[in-house]
Amino acid sequence: MTKTMQAAVLTAPGHFTLQTRPVPVPGPGEALIRVTRVGICGTDLHIFHGRYAADSLPMVPGHELAGRIAALGPGVTGLEVGAKAVVDMNIGCGHCYWCRRNEILNCPQMRQIGITADGAFAEYLLVPARLVLPAPERVPDAVLALTEPVACVVRAARKAQVGLGQSALVIGAGPVGNLHVQLLRLLGVAPILVSDLSPDRVAMAVAVGADRGISNPALLRAAVQEATEGRGADLVIESVGHPALYAEALTLMRRGGHLAAFGLTGPDAVLPLGILDTILHETSVKGSVAGMGQDMHDALTLLCHGRFDTSAFTRAAYPLEQIQQAFDSSPDRPADLKTQIVMA
Ligand SMILES: NC(=O)c1ccc[n+]([C@@H]2O[C@H](COP(=O)([O-])OP(=O)(O)OC[C@H]3O[C@@H](n4cnc5c(N)ncnc54)[C@H](O)[C@@H]3O)[C@@H](O)[C@H]2O)c1
Ligand SMILES: [Zn+2]
Ligand SMILES: [Zn+2]
Numbered sequence: 001m002t003k004t005m006q007a008a009v010l011t012a013p014g015h016f017t018l019q020t021r022p023v024p025v026p027g028p029g030e031a032l033i034r035v036t037r038v039g040i041c042g043t044d045l046h047i048f049h050g051r052y053a054a055d056s057l058p059m060v061p062g063h064e065l066a067g068r069i070a071a072l073g074p075g076v077t078g079l080e081v082g083a084k085a086v087v088d089m090n091i092g093c094g095h096c097y098w099c100r101r102n103e104i105l106n107c108p109q110m111r112q113i114g115i116t117a118d119g120a121f122a123e124y125l126l127v128p129a130r131l132v133l134p135a136p137e138r139v140p141d142a143v144l145a146l147t148e149p150v151a152c153v154v155r156a157a158r159k160a161q162v163g164l165g166q167s168a169l170v171i172g173a174g175p176v177g178n179l180h181v182q183l184l185r186l187l188g189v190a191p192i193l194v195s196d197l198s199p200d201r202v203a204m205a206v207a208v209g210a211d212r213g214i215s216n217p218a219l220l221r222a223a224v225q226e227a228t229e230g231r232g233a234d235l236v237i238e239s240v241g242h243p244a245l246y247a248e249a250l251t252l253m254r255r256g257g258h259l260a261a262f263g264l265t266g267p268d269a270v271l272p273l274g275i276l277d278t279i280l281h282e283t284s285v286k287g288s289v290a291g292m293g294q295d296m297h298d299a300l301t302l303l304c305h306g307r308f309d310t311s312a313f314t315r316a317a318y319p320l321e322q323i324q325q326a327f328d329s330s331p332d333r334p335a336d337l338k339t340q341i342v343m344a
Contacts, residue, residue: 002022002023003022003023004020004021004022004023005020005021005022005023005122005123005124006018006019006020006021006122006123006320006321007019007020007021007060007118007121007122007123008060008061008062008121008122008320008323008341009058009059009060010047010048010057010058010059010060010061011057011058012050012057012058013048013049013050013054013057014048014049014050015324016121016323016324016327018320018321018323021122023123023124024124024126025071026071026072026073026076026126026129027073027074028073028074028075028076029073029075029076029128029129029130030072030073030076030126030127030128030129031069031071031072031073031076031079031085031126031127031128031129031132032069032070032071032072032124032125032126033065033067033068033069033070033085033087033120033124033125033126033127033132034067034068034069034070034123034124034343035062035065035066035067035120035122035123035124035125035343036066036067036068036141036342036343037065037066037067037141037142037144037145037317037340037341037342037343038062038063038064038065038066038120038121038145038340038341038343039064039065039145039146039148039149039313039338039339039340039341040064040326040327040330040338040339040340040341041063041064041148041149041175041338042174042175042176043063043115044061044062044063044114044327045327045330047061047115048061048327052115053115053116056115056116059118059119060114060118060119060120060121060122061114061115061119061121062113062114062119062120062121062122062341063089063112063113063114063115063119063120063148064120064145064146064147064148064149065086065087065119065120065125065145065148066084066085066086066135066141066142066144066145066147067084067085067086067087067120067125067141068082068083068084068085069081069082069083069085069132069134070124072129073129076129079129079132079134080134083134083135083137084134084135084136084137084139084141084144085132085133085134085135086132086133086135086144086145086147086148086296086300087113087120087125087127087131087132087133088131088132088133088292088293088296089112089113089114089115089119089131089148089290090104090105090110090112090113090131090290090292091104091110091111091112091113091117091127091128091131092104092107092109092110093107093108093109093110094130096108096109102292102293102294102295104292104293105289105290105292112290113125113127121320121323121341122320123320123343133147133296133297133300135147135300135304136304139303139304140314141342142310142313142314142317142340143303143310143314144300144303145340146299146303146308146310146313146314146338147296147299147300147303148291148296148299149175149176149179149291149338150179150183150291150299150302150303150308151290151291151292151295151296151298151299152176152179152288152290152291152295153176153179153180153182153183153291154183154291154295154298154299154302155288155289155290155291155292155295156180156237156260156262156288157180157183157184157187158288158295159260159286159287159288160235160237160258160260160286160288161258162184162187162189162234162235162258163187163188163189164187164188164189165188165189165190166189166190166234166235167189167190167191167192167193167227167228167233167234167235167254168184168189168192168193168233168234168235168236168237169193169194169195169224169233169235169236169237169249169252169253170184170192170193170194170195170205170210170236170237170239171195171236171237171238171239171240171245171248171249171263172195172196172238172239172240172241172245172263173194173195173196173198173201173202173204173205173210173213174196174201174239174240174337175313175337175338176239176262177194177196177201177205177237177239177240178201178204178205178208178312178337179308180237180239180262181194181205181208181209181210182208182209182307182308182309183302184209185208185209185210186302186307189235190211191211191212191227191228192209192210192211192212193210193211193212193213193214193223193224193227193233194206194210194212194213194214195213195214195215195217195220196213196215197215197217198215198334199215200334200335201334202214202215204312204335204337207309208309211227212227220248220252221251221252224252228254231254231255232251232252232253232254232255232257233252233253233254233257234253234254234257234258235253235257235258235259235260236249236250236252236253236257236258236259236260237260237262238259238260238261238262238263239262239263240263241263241264241265242263242265243265243266243269243270245263246259246261246263246265246269246271247271247272250271250272250273250283253283255281255282255283256281256282256283257283257284258283258284258285258286259271259283259284259285259286260286260288261285261286261287261288262287262288271285273285312335312336312337312338313336313337313338313340314338314340315336316333316336316338316339316340317339317340317341317342318339318340318341318342319341319342319343319344320341320342320343320344323341326339326341
């Protein structure tokens with residue numbers, strides 16, 4: 001008899017329906033994951049509100065997952081049924097130019113779990129086994145489910161080549177901005193400044209590692225100048241997604257500084273970056289998107305060794321049956337940086 005599972009299907013923007021579906025059976029090269037905990041991220045909220053991946057509906061979102069390996073398809077080696085695991089959400093073809101360079105989002109065949117393929121707001125999830133990262137038994141599922149968002153900031157820091165004694169400004173202290181701050185602290189960046197319109201979010205970022213927080217935009221420039229002896233920051237990370245903040249970021253970094261383009265804007269937004277200024281000041285701008293491959297491995301390692309304060313990310317939890325309520329109320333609790341769905 002076919003086993004069944006519950007899956008939360010986003011049938012239309014704003015509407016989840018719990019459906020009973022057959023538990024998938026792993027084929028060659030596949031792993032079946034029994035999902036235990038899944039985070040709701042900004043991208044999920046965009047999908048929920050019909051602002052992103054609307055073509056994928058109806059679909060099961062969810063990509064920030066922790067779980068256990070429930071079954072392995074024929075020929076899969078190196079993984080053990082029963083082990084805790086997290087999953088790299090980025091499915092590339094595995095052999096093209098971009099996949100070999102770990103630039104999977106540029107792969108012409110790229111799909112993403114929970115965005116263009118059914119995701120983890122379901123009791124079971126079928127994935128390519130090569131995307132499964134086994135995790136230690138001792139680490140709580142709530143912490144493991146943060147691997148994907150941490151991988152995003154790991155990738156951004158890697159692309160920015162930021163390190164010891166460099167200064168940084170993180171614009172935006174939302175969930176991801178908070179993780180940027182924590183990682184910069186781990187990397188020996190000093191001083192770290194953070195700005196957000198919400199004094200509570202600023203205070204939370206200061207509590208986990210920022211040296212100075214600014215919630216009044218009128219005071220930001222002076223704060224950056226003061227903290228960097230008038231030079232501007234070595235690195236500015238835009239972690240909000242507003243074109244005006246990108247423009248401001250260019251003026252808050254030092255000559256020869258680096259802008260990490262991270263917050264997602266609309267498709268037509270452009271940077272007001274002078275060519276001659278770029279040449280003469282050796283300015284650099286680098287985008288980074290998602291976290292994949294080594295980024296996931298590094299994020300998992302750091303989380304497993306307690307390098308991140310995850311308390312504000314793991315408090316708010318709802319059972320799968322209340323996923324609608326979890327999404328409806330997600331933006332209303334500023335003290336919680338994340339809401340997670342817990343499977344029975
Ligand atoms: N590039 C990537 O890999 C990647 C990965 C994850 C998220 N993102 C993007 O990063 C951004 C941040 O993600 P998040 O989940 O923290 O978003 P969020 O929307 O939850 O948080 C954004 C924060 O920015 C603050 N903010 C708004 N206007 C501001 C302003 N003028 N100055 C300073 N702060 C301001 C808000 O108060 C909020 O705390 C989003 O655009 C998201 O889409 C990118
Ligand atoms: Zn996410
Ligand atoms: Zn590829």
